[in-house]
Amino acid sequence: MDPPRSRRKAAVAALTALKEICGQKRKRDDSPTKPPLKARRRKLDATPSPGPKEIYYKPTPTTKRIASHPGLETPSMLLVDKFELQIMVQARGVTRMFIPLDQFRSIYLDWFTYTERFPKLKSKAMQRVGKGNWKQESFFRRLRTALPSKELNGLKLASSFSKTLPGFESGKEPASQPDIFLYVANKNPLWENISLLIEHSQISVKDASKKFLQWMRNAWNVFHHQPFRRHLYGILFLQPHALICYADHGFAGYSEPLDFSANSEHNNYLMDFLHNFIAHPEHRGQDPTVTIKAGRTYIQYCGTRWIELPEKRYHRPSVTGRNVMVVRVKRAGPAGEELDDCEGTEWVMKLSWEEILKNSSPPPEQEILRILDRANVRGLPKLDLSTILSDEEIITRGFPEDCKNAFTVFQGKTMAQIESSYLLSSHRPAPGLSTQQHLPQVRLQKSFFNERLEVRRRLYRTVMSYCQPLTEAMRNGGPKELVGSICDAMIVYFEVYMNGFLHGDISTENIVVPVKGSKLTGEVTYQTQRGTLIDWNLCFNADGTASGRSFRSGTPAFVAPSLLKNTLIKQRTLRHDMESFFAVMLWIASLNYEDEDAFRAKPLVAIAVEDKPSSDIANAKMLWFTNLREFKSCIIANFEDNYRKDLQFVRCMDALRRILYQEEDDDILSFINDRRNRTQETNNPKDPMDEGVFVECMAVLDGYLGHGDGKESGTYQLERLRKKHR
Numbered sequence: 001m002d003p004p005r006s007r008r009k010a011a012v013a014a015l016t017a018l019k020e021i022c023g024q025k026r027k028r029d030d031s032p033t034k035p036p037l038k039a040r041r042r043k044l045d046a047t048p049s050p051g052p053k054e055i056y057y058k059p060t061p062t063t064k065r066i067a068s069h070p071g072l073e074t075p076s077m078l079l080v081d082k083f084e085l086q087i088m089v090q091a092r093g094v095t096r097m098f099i100p101l102d103q104f105r106s107i108y109l110d111w112f113t114y115t116e117r118f119p120k121l122k123s124k125a126m127q128r129v130g131k132g133n134w135k136q137e138s139f140f141r142r143l144r145t146a147l148p149s150k151e152l153n154g155l156k157l158a159s160s161f162s163k164t165l166p167g168f169e170s171g172k173e174p175a176s177q178p179d180i181f182l183y184v185a186n187k188n189p190l191w192e193n194i195s196l197l198i199e200h201s202q203i204s205v206k207d208a209s210k211k212f213l214q215w216m217r218n219a220w221n222v223f224h225h226q227p228f229r230r231h232l233y234g235i236l237f238l239q240p241h242a243l244i245c246y247a248d249h250g251f252a253g254y255s256e257p258l259d260f261s262a263n264s265e266h267n268n269y270l271m272d273f274l275h276n277f278i279a280h281p282e283h284r285g286q287d288p289t290v291t292i293k294a295g296r297t298y299i300q301y302c303g304t305r306w307i308e309l310p311e312k313r314y315h316r317p318s319v320t321g322r323n324v325m326v327v328r329v330k331r332a333g334p335a336g337e338e339l340d341d342c343e344g345t346e347w348v349m350k351l352s353w354e355e356i357l358k359n360s361s362p363p364p365e366q367e368i369l370r371i372l373d374r375a376n377v378r379g380l381p382k383l384d385l386s387t388i389l390s391d392e393e394i395i396t397r398g399f400p401e402d403c404k405n406a407f408t409v410f411q412g413k414t415m416a417q418i419e420s421s422y423l424l425s426s427h428r429p430a431p432g433l434s435t436q437q438h439l440p441q442v443r444l445q446k447s448f449f450n451e452r453l454e455v456r457r458r459l460y461r462t463v464m465s466y467c468q469p470l471t472e473a474m475r476n477g478g479p480k481e482l483v484g485s486i487c488d489a490m491i492v493y494f495e496v497y498m499n500g501f502l503h504g505d506i507s508t509e510n511i512v513v514p515v516k517g518s519k520l521t522g523e524v525t526y527q528t529q530r531g532t533l534i535d536w537n538l539c540f541n542a543d544g545t546a547s548g549r550s551f552r553s554g555t556p557a558f559v560a561p562s563l564l565k566n567t568l569i570k571q572r573t574l575r576h577d578m579e580s581f582f583a584v585m586l587w588i589a590s591l592n593y594e595d596e597d598a599f600r601a602k603p604l605v606a607i608a609v610e611d612k613p614s615s616d617i618a619n620a621k622m623l624w625f626t627n628l629r630e631f632k633s634c635i636i637a638n639f640e641d642n643y644r645k646d647l648q649f650v651r652c653m654d655a656l657r658r659i660l661y662q663e664e665d666d667d668i669l670s671f672i673n674d675r676r677n678r679t680q681e682t683n684n685p686k687d688p689m690d691e692g693v694f695v696e697c698m699a700v701l702d703g704y705l706g707h708g709d710g711k712e713s714g715t716y717q718l719e720r721l722r723k724k725h726r
Contacts, residue, residue: 087216088407090321093453095406096253096399097209101269103400104255108246111283112276120151121278123264123271130261134202134239136161140180149185153278155195156185178218191225195284196277197234197245205238205257209406212236212245212254216319219247224317227325228287228297228351230394230459233277235270242270249323249353250396250457253406298332299349301461306349307332322457322537324352328466346466346517347384353457354537356395361547362501365536366460375499378522379492379529381512384463394459405452465519467512467532474588478642479649480705482588485513485531486581487701487714492532493577494694494718497542498725502572504546505538506580507555508587544571544689556617557608558583561625564618575660575690578697582656583621586635589643589653602638625661628654652704659696694718 099107125146132138140159147157160177180198187193199215219232234245241257258266282288289300297308312328329349331339341347354364362368369383474482489511493503503510512534514526538553540546551572552563560579562569592599599605607620624630636650643649684690698714707713 084213084217087213087220087319090318091216091252091407093405093451094251094320094399094455095212096251096403097212097406098256099253099400099403101256101258103403104244104246105269107397107400109273109276112273112280121271121275122146123267126271126274127261127267130237130240130242130259134200136179136200139200139237143180147274151278152182152185153281154185155182155278156189157182158189176214176217176221178215191221194222194226197222197232198237199234200237202239205241205243208236208238208243208254208257211238212243212406215245216247216252219252219319220317223319223323224315226286227313227315227317227323228290229285230287231285231397233285242266244270244273246397247319248396249318249459250320250355250455251399252320253400253403293336296336297327298336299329301349301463305332306330306347306463307336307338309338318353322353322355324350326350329463344517345382345519347463348466350460350462350464352460352537353396354460355455356458357455357547359547361545362539362541364460365539366462368501368536368539369462369464372496372499372501373521376522377492377495377499378520379488379495379524379532380521381465381467381514381532381534382519382521383465396457398456399454464534465517466515467518467534468515470508470511470513470531470584470588471591473513473515474591475593479589479646481530482585483649483652483701483704485511486585487531487698487705488529489531489533490578490581490694490698490701491714491717491721494574495721496533497574498721500542501536502540502542502544502574503533503536503538503577504540504572505535505554506533506577506584507558508584509555510535511584540572542689544573546572552614554580556614557587557605561618561621564614564621571688573688573690574694578690578694579660582653582660582697585653585656589639589649590635592640603634604638622661625657626663628663631657648704652700655700656697659693659700691722 125142129139129142129146132142136159140161144157149156157180159180178194178197179200181189181194182196182198183189183193184195197215197218199211199218201211203211215234215236219234222232223229231246231248234247236243236245236254238257240259240261242260243257244255246253258270260267260270277284291298291300296310299306299308306329309328309330314326316322316324327349329347331341333339352365363371372380373383373385470485473485493506496503510533511531513531514520514529516526518526520526520529520532544551551569552559554563556564558580560576563576586604590599590602590604600609603620603624607617624634631654636644636653639650684692687693695715695718698718702708702713702715707715709716
């Protein structure tokens, strides 16, 4: 028998060209059934073999972030299934399915007003779209006929089988592609230019939520690449129906099915939506206060025109959650030029979509900042009061009545995975994980994932003086600079506590260092203030309580181990945040700015970076911090040279460890009777907030800095604040 003939070069070249034309999109399985569970489990558990057997997350171009964290980029790709679980975790309780058409129109389409002048779409052409062959190529040709380019008012229709959206080769994002999309016609077909997402399948509307989840995954990409976008529309074409989709930062859902090819009323409803969407660019979801000219972004807010400085953006995108963005800005002149502040102040603008909670205690971050400003707390980044006192409000849309959650259809093992992720997502991931950082923490704790929520969100914008992130400030620093910055941040923390609030989320992201151009409250300058705090979204009242969040909120890499366990606690205390300050110092001392792999291999980092349950992180920390031998081998031995060779710094860290964590006892009877093993953490009744522990730790840091008991010491400043407020 003759051996098989090798492919001709011409055939290979033709196949390569065909792939380039059609893109790298994986052919979708339109059948409503899934492979057997055992087969899927084998597929996920096995080591991936070469070839497109699984969908991967591919990189997104990462913008230069204000809160940057070197050495923590995840090298491996994440399974799309896992990312979809995370999206469902974000959207817990705030998605709705099969929304009645009258409610959908009144809640999500109410800003559209019908106009006769534009566009001129033909109703019969849209009806023909739903008839005939529903394979993607044939369907797209009919849809393109119904939506001709000359009638799209500056938009253009494209399909992923002919145009693969670029931009997922060098960062982190799911390598999925929308089936069909409308994008701005005079620009390239990129994620940042998409206006409408369309998904197409031959599956039944009974499985609409599965296709809606795919639409949500693509919506995440749109919000990631369009950080100022407020809402997004889309359509699910599921043979022979159409369902209109809507998502903003507080809600996502889809309408009742429209049998547009057979029902004239349904066809008119769909045509009205498309007609108004095309005719009214101002209602397609972009922020009307933001304009882009000559590659520069301008933000109009509170009567001031701000210009975003290039390559200084930090963004944590979310479709139905706390979308957060921080940008460096300057005031813009009449011609769009940058205006230098009269006092030389450098500014940042924070935009965040926060939940509107009834009788929230503590109040929202903007109100907290106003309270602290009136109290003249020293050392905080100075606010632009003209913006914080603004009454401009942008609120997400409301919820329809009597509609089920869109993702309740997922059961069994999938739901177990969702609930597991849901619990873990009450904490922030370790800083620097670009994919996980885009998945913010769940602030409302609910017993059941499928419980419906009706919590709307408001867009808050705050402008404050710029300070440098701790990790960047310590790039050329050493132990003395680190401890000095931590001490000053602790003094700011304590004064805020004396004025009614515990920070609750001490991390490398939220400790910043004033630099030249930073303006601070209380007439403090960057020359005397070496560290301060930002981000009060997760703070607690001074008694350690909060109405809208769990005691266990925070970043697992820095959260106190007792908060990561299931131990019952009555309140947050200063000890918990002091443990976070301690963890930050260990993290920075271990940070290798030049060798990412070496940094990731260190035990303190590896346990936080890997996808571990919070209880595993807590157990590892307790082992290291309660056992001197483990602390030496796993923590001290992995300090960078300039920290490890400073013996006074090493002794300082060990002294803090002994204050915060009881040394492990080898005696089994002592272990059995150890108070640390009780089901509820106990506090000193004479010092329920553990102020004494906080002051004792400050004294240790003063000793390392050689401050003694003088007025320059942190201990003196804490006692002064105690006397002032009591």
